[in-house]
Amino acid sequence: MTAAEGERPDLAAMLGQLVRGLIAAERPVLAAHGVSMWGYVVLNALERCPASTQAALAKEIGADKTRIIGTLDELQEAGLIAREPDPADRRARLLHITGSGRALRAAVRDRIQANENRLLALLPAGQRQPFLRALGTLSELSEDEITGR
Amino acid sequence: MTAAEGERPDLAAMLGQLVRGLIAAERPVLAAHGVSMWGYVVLNALERCPASTQAALAKEIGADKTRIIGTLDELQEAGLIAREPDPADRRARLLHITGSGRALRAAVRDRIQANENRLLALLPAGQRQPFLRALGTLSELSEDEITGR
DNA sequence: ACCAATGATATGCGAGTGCTTATGATAAGC
DNA sequence: GCTTATCATAAGCACTCGCATATCATTGGT
Numbered sequence: 001m002t003a004a005e006g007e008r009p010d011l012a013a014m015l016g017q018l019v020r021g022l023i024a025a026e027r028p029v030l031a032a033h034g035v036s037m038w039g040y041v042v043l044n045a046l047e048r049c050p051a052s053t054q055a056a057l058a059k060e061i062g063a064d065k066t067r068i069i070g071t072l073d074e075l076q077e078a079g080l081i082a083r084e085p086d087p088a089d090r091r092a093r094l095l096h097i098t099g100s101g102r103a104l105r106a107a108v109r110d111r112i113q114a115n116e117n118r119l120l121a122l123l124p125a126g127q128r129q130p131f132l133r134a135l136g137t138l139s140e141l142s143e144d145e146i147t148g149r
Numbered sequence: 150m151t152a153a154e155g156e157r158p159d160l161a162a163m164l165g166q167l168v169r170g171l172i173a174a175e176r177p178v179l180a181a182h183g184v185s186m187w188g189y190v191v192l193n194a195l196e197r198c199p200a201s202t203q204a205a206l207a208k209e210i211g212a213d214k215t216r217i218i219g220t221l222d223e224l225q226e227a228g229l230i231a232r233e234p235d236p237a238d239r240r241a242r243l244l245h246i247t248g249s250g251r252a253l254r255a256a257v258r259d260r261i262q263a264n265e266n267r268l269l270a271l272l273p274a275g276q277r278q279p280f281l282r283a284l285g286t287l288s289e290l291s292e293d294e295i296t297g298r
Numbered sequence: 299a300c301c302a303a304t305g306a307t308a309t310g311c312g313a314g315t316g317c318t319t320a321t322g323a324t325a326a327g328c
Numbered sequence: 329g330c331t332t333a334t335c336a337t338a339a340g341c342a343c344t345c346g347c348a349t350a351t352c353a354t355t356g357g358t
Binding site for chain 2: 008009010011012013014015016017018019020021022023024025026041044062109112113115116118119120122123126127128130131132133134135136137138139141142143145146147148
Binding site for chain 4: 053054055065066069086089090091092093
C-alpha cells in the first residue's frame with residue numbers, strides 16, 4: 001500500500017487493476033476447455049440454481065438478454081446446458097446445467113481457484129479470511145446499493 | 150457469503166461484480182466534472198508522479214498508448230495537464246498535472262471515496278483494514294504475477 | 299554513416315458491449 | 329375481448345478496446 005499521507009487509492013482503481021489480471025489468468029484456462037467467459041459465468045449461475053427464463057438468467061449474471069442467446073446456443077450445442085419449454089408458460093424456457101456442464105465447470109473452476117489460492121497465499125494469514133468475507137459481502141450488493149440510487 | 154459446502158465463488162467473479170457497481174457509481178461524478186474515466190485515471194497517475202513520456206504513462210495506467218492521445222489532448226485543452234517537450238529527448242514530452250487538474254481530481258476523488266467509505270462502513274469494523282490492506286497488496290501485483298506467466 | 303529502436307500520432311480491423319427496435323407468440327390485467 | 333406486458337430472437341447503431349500498421353522525427357548502437 002503506497003498511499004501517501006494516509007490516503008488510499010480508489011477502491012475501483014485497485015479492484016479494476018486486480019480484476020484485469022485475474023481475467024487475463026482465466027483466459028487460457030477457458031480457452032483450453034473450449035468455453036467462453038460468459039459461458040463459464042452461465043454455468044456457474046446454473047450450477048447454483050436453474051433459471052426459469054433466459055431473461056431472468058441474463059439479469060442475474062448482469063448480461064444483456066439479447067446478447068446472451070448466442071452463448072446459450074453454444075452451451076446447449078455442447079451439451080453443457082439444457083433448455084426446456086416451461087409447461088407453465090409457453091413463452092419461456094427452463095434452463096439447467098447438465099452433467100457434462102457440471103464436470104466442465106468444475107474442471108475450469110479448480111484451475112482458476114488454484115491460481116487464486118496462490119495469490120491469496122501471498123497475503124498474511126490473518127488477512128485472508130477477513131478479505132474474503134468482506135469481498136463476499138460487498139460483491140453481493142446490488143448495483144443500486146453500490147451507487148446509492 | 151453464500152458459498153455452498155465450504156466453497157467460495159471465484160475471486161474474479163466477486164471482484165468483477167463489485168467493480169461493475171463501483172464504476173457505475175463513478176460515472177455521474179465524472180460526468181458532473183466533465184472528465185472521462187480515462188481522464189481521471191490519468192490525473193491520478195500524474196498526481197502521483199509526472200511522466201517522462203506518453204508511452205510510459207500509458208503503460209503505467211494500462212492504457213493503449215495510441216488511444217490515450219485523445220484523452221491527453223482533452224485534458225490539456227481543459228488545462229488539467231501540461232505537456233512539455235523533453236529537452237533531453239526531442240521525441241518525448243514530459244507530462245504533469247496542473248493546479249486546476251489537482252483541484253478537479255481532488256473534487257472527484259472526494260465524492261468517489263465518500264461513496265466507497267459508505268460501502269466500507271457496511272463491513273464489520275474488524276474487516277475493513279485487513280480488506281483494504283489485502284486489496285492494496287493484490288492490486289499492486291503485475292499482470293504477470295497474477296497470471297503466473 | 300547506417301540501421302534498429304523509440305516517441306508521438308493517426309487510423310484500420312475485429313470483437314465486444316449497451317441500448318434500442320422489431321417480430322411473433324403468449325400471458326396477464328381490466 | 330381488448331390492451332398491455334413479457335418471452336425469445338435477431339439485428340442495427342454507436343462506442344470502446346486490443347492490436348496492428350504506418351509515418352516522420354529522433355535517439356541509440358555498431
